[in-house]
Amino acid sequence: MPESDGAATQTARISQTEAKIVPGIVDPYIREQLEKRRDEIKLLLSSIPTSEPAATTAPFVELLEEVNSAVQRMDAGTYGICDVCHDTVEKERLIADPLMRLCLDHLTSDEQRALERDLELASQVQRGLLPQSDSEFRDWRIHYQYKPAGMVSGDYFDLISPANESGDLIFLLGDVSGKGVAASLLMTHLHAMFRSLASADVELGKLLDMANRLFCQSTTAGQYATLVCGRAGRSGKIEIASAGHSPALVVSPEGVKQIGSTGLPLGLFSTSRYTVCRVRLEPGDSLLLFTDGISEANNAAGSEYGIEGLAATIGECHGWPPKQLVAACLGAVQRHSAGVRQADDQTLMAIQRFA
Ligand SMILES: [Zn+2]
Numbered sequence: 001m002p003e004s005d006g007a008a009t010q011t012a013r014i015s016q017t018e019a020k021i022v023p024g025i026v027d028p029y030i031r032e033q034l035e036k037r038r039d040e041i042k043l044l045l046s047s048i049p050t051s052e053p054a055a056t057t058a059p060f061v062e063l064l065e066e067v068n069s070a071v072q073r074m075d076a077g078t079y080g081i082c083d084v085c086h087d088t089v090e091k092e093r094l095i096a097d098p099l100m101r102l103c104l105d106h107l108t109s110d111e112q113r114a115l116e117r118d119l120e121l122a123s124q125v126q127r128g129l130l131p132q133s134d135s136e137f138r139d140w141r142i143h144y145q146y147k148p149a150g151m152v153s154g155d156y157f158d159l160i161s162p163a164n165e166s167g168d169l170i171f172l173l174g175d176v177s178g179k180g181v182a183a184s185l186l187m188t189h190l191h192a193m194f195r196s197l198a199s200a201d202v203e204l205g206k207l208l209d210m211a212n213r214l215f216c217q218s219t220t221a222g223q224y225a226t227l228v229c230g231r232a233g234r235s236g237k238i239e240i241a242s243a244g245h246s247p248a249l250v251v252s253p254e255g256v257k258q259i260g261s262t263g264l265p266l267g268l269f270s271t272s273r274y275t276v277c278r279v280r281l282e283p284g285d286s287l288l289l290f291t292d293g294i295s296e297a298n299n300a301a302g303s304e305y306g307i308e309g310l311a312a313t314i315g316e317c318h319g320w321p322p323k324q325l326v327a328a329c330l331g332a333v334q335r336h337s338a339g340v341r342q343a344d345d346q347t348l349m350a351i352q353r354f355a
Pocket residue numbers: 082083084085086087102103104105106
């Protein structure tokens with residue numbers, strides 16, 4: 001790959017950073033990916049007839065050398081170090097492309113432009129997956145607000161209407177590990193997975209058991225998601241199962257009640273089981289779901305808005321339509337963290353029984 005810097009500039013930078021020794025990345029998953037690629041290239045090369053001109057095989061031979069060199073660097077403890085600044089290359093980018101040799105700060109301007117275009121497209125794709133911000137289902141009214149911290153987000157939420165008239169509405173809200181593009185890819189994965197699982201019409205706890213097993217099989221170590229999955233039924237009946245997510249809050253005239261987690265985050269153990277919690281909402285009562293970008297929003301002094309802050313805000317809002325309830329919460333979070341840059345994606349969803 002051609003470098004944008006001249007050799008002299010690079011040598012100068014390297015001598016400046018020589019004193020700093022950063023350990024290379026040793027990762028069994030990336031190693032496995034490299035070996036898999038090496039075998040694929042070898043297989044491809046062996047299938048090309050020897051009568052073909054050398055120009056046909058040359059690019060694959062070059063690629064094979066690159067992969068071999070990456071494996072050797074991992075053995076030598078120098079893999080995953082940026083060629084320019086000698087700092088580590090972002091791990092999620094190495095997982096996506098194990099041959100990456102430059103950190104985000106040292107991409108060529110063409111590479112940077114390409115990355116920006118990809119991000120814009122990813123952002124459009126992600127927004128296309130979101131449900132309408134206002135919806136109604138039988139005697140339920142739902143509103144959400146979503147504020148990603150960057151172009152793409154790791155917050156996940158969805159509303160899935162039942163396939164037949166007797167079914168209930170399924171609502172989901174969660175947060176995947178990590179940030180940026182890698183997190184947004186996991187989010188789209190969750191979206192597709194729950195959309196297909198929900199059509200199976202199984203009990204809520206079973207649905208999460210299945211989702212967790214699938215998620216474990218299809219993600220790499222260290223990737224997980226916390227989420228609340230619920231079903232809005234008839235006569236104010238709500239079922240909730242939570243995979244390690246922040247509590248759901250129920251607002252009634254008696255105050256605010258928390259419904260805590262009923263299992264571990266998705267993607268940690270394939271044997272995780274999820275129990276279901278049942279509550280009944282009266283007309284005017286609401287259920288509020290949120291991601292930790294809301295509860296962990298810091299003020300200038302570094303203290304969190306907190307679940308208590310959120311509960312105090314909504315405790316005053318019984319009977320408010322979901323749109324006003326969500327706006328009141330977002331307003332309170334904004335006042336709390338005035339002058340502080342938004343560090344994490346923020347999502348709030350309110351579900352109200354209106355009749
Ligand atoms: Zn660098």
